[in-house]
Amino acid sequence: MSKQPLLEVKNLVTEFHTDNGTVRAVDDISFTLHRGETIGIVGESGSGKSVTSLSAMRLIPEPPGKIVNGKILFHGQDYKSDLANLNEKQMRKFRGNEIAMIFQEPMTSLNPVFTCGKQVMEAIQLHQKFSRKEAKEKTIELFKKVKLPRPEEIFSSYPHQISGGQKQRVMIAMALSCNPAILIADEPTTALDVTVQETILHLMKELQEEYNMGILFITHDLGVIAELADEVVVMYKGKLVEKGPALQVFSSPNHPYTRGLLACRPPLDVRVRELPTRKYFMTEDEDGVIVETGKTVSEVIKELAVSKNEVSLRHEIIYAQEPLLEVSNLKTYFPNKKSFFGKAKSWVKAVDDVSFKLYPGETLGLVGESGCGKTTLGRTILKLIEPTDGTIVLNGENITGYSNKSMRRLRKDAQIIFQDPYSSLNPRITIGEAIMEPMRVHKVCDNEMQRKQEVLELLVKVGLDPNQFNRYPHEFSGGQRQRICIARSIALKPKLIICDESVSALDVSVQADVLNLLNELRDEFGLTFLFISHDLSVVKFMSDRMIVMKEGKIEEEGLADEIYANPKTEYTRSLINSIPKGRIEDIRVKQQLKKSNSASTV
Secondary structure, three states, X not given: OOOOEXXXXXXXXXXXXXXXXXXXXXXXEEEEEEOOOEEEEEOOOOOOHXXXXXXXXXXXXXXXXEEEEEEEEEEOOOOEEEHHHOOHHHHOOOEOOOEEEEOOOHHHHOOOOOXXXXXXXXXXXXXXXXXXXXXXXXXHHXXXXXXXXXXXXXXXXXXXXXXXXXXXXXXXXXXXXXXXXXXXXXXXXXXXXXXXXXXXXXXXXXXXXXXXXXXXXXXXXXXXXXXXXXXXXXXXXXXXXXXXXXHHHHHOOOOHHHXXXXXXXXXXXXOEOOOOOHHHOEEEOOOOOEEEOOOOHHHHHHHHEOOHHHHHHHHHHHOOOOOOEEEEEEEEEEEEEEOOOOOXXXXXXXXXXXEEEEOOOOEEEEEOOOOOOHHHHHHHHOOOOOOOEEEEEEOOEEOOOOOHHHHHOOOOOEEEEOXXXXXXXXXXXXXXXXHHHHHHHOOOOOOHHHHHHHHHHHHHHOOOOHHHOOOOHHHOOHHHHHHXXXXXXXXXXXXXXXXXXXXXXXXXXXXXHHHHHHHHHHHHHOOEEEEEEOOHHHHHHHOOEEEEEEOOEEEEEEEHHHHHHOOOOHHHHHHHHOOOOOOHHHHHHHHHHXXXXXXXXX
């Protein structure tokens, strides 16, 4: 039995007119989505994958954007429409009703001044003739369907009162409110913990089977695509460079760019010197023509593998030293409920009796789900949050009781790189000034000329052009902004750098570049890292040792490779099992299951 097409995109071209000329964001893209099928569109930032989905929904702002060529054919029950030729009024009948979309960041997609329930009710009443009572009943039913805990309570909650994973479920409930034929999911799990991500992916599979929807799943992570997609479309610089069944693309990638995307996820079964990036598989000449190296993913991984003897020797050198940081019985509590007179009645134990040591030149990974206390621990160590109890000894100095004034002297030795580089940089000052500012405060170098020269050299070290000294943060990509923040943190020549989810919002390819850069700088400057992340595969690649946190306490600690190979607790095992691995055998089993399920329903 032939599959029923839902959406046909034929020779789509979308352009944007800018001050610097016309940018072709989508360049002659074609694919077909069938009922009950998932197509994964993958590529790094700027590849055109999100513009493709926005074009399909006719959400491209005109001007500056415009669909200049191609067809977007939607197949209804007994009709066919070319969405590319419809006006705004006609498109409103399709958006929500026939094609729904889940965006990457649910907090910016939900209105902060309305409750979650009211926003879903509004979507239902806009497209269907439901009374308020019926809309409320359907909303609570949808909240149950997407497995939200306490549906009635979340119905009355505002977006800021629920977690990121719960907000994403509210967005999925809203998208499903009108039983759409097509669900477009644009990076819906990028900022989520691996366990929450796994739950969302399972939920989408279940809902697809129930509603027989077609799903267009957009992501930069091929590991996630492997969990969900039947067909894979790989985009690079607006063009479709590879297309085919998921099993075929993963087992025998044809294009070097696809091989680069597959390789730059941290490998879990081997320790590598650096993460393989696109340069190992392809280069581009001056005219932008791709030149292949001819290497396979397995060949490159083998070339970069580190032996157990090398790892043992490194550990022997590191752990023969005195610790740089000693944390003993550290507690950070926040008042949860207060009495009428302002006295705390109960406490949230964000960090609860945590002890560990960190050695010079070491990278200590701190991993756990959102809310486990890892970020609070990092900020407490730097005295950005006052501890409730315990001791913090940095470089032999007990800083636990130090005031802000006393800490100022030590800020030079202990720096932090935050998750969002854009909010870490002042949009009104140039990146050169942003890096020089802490150097002035801590009197690094004798004069402005020396400082500027130092900054220019740092920009080269982190892979940026010195001519960009006078540019502003908004003129850079996310990966470039993170490099600026790294340059600013190492400008003071610190002993300790705390990396707080510093790569979690980046594309896998950009993430690989930044992780490689951090390791290079660690070895060159003798840096020590406390590396905080919810992504256990990234932590395993970066770390010598690893600490797993749960509910404010240390659940497990030890050498990173040993914890991954032999986790002692069920919680650590669940974190490891939640990592999208993209293994060929898993894809084969998934597709066989899907075939048998579809055969049984015919």
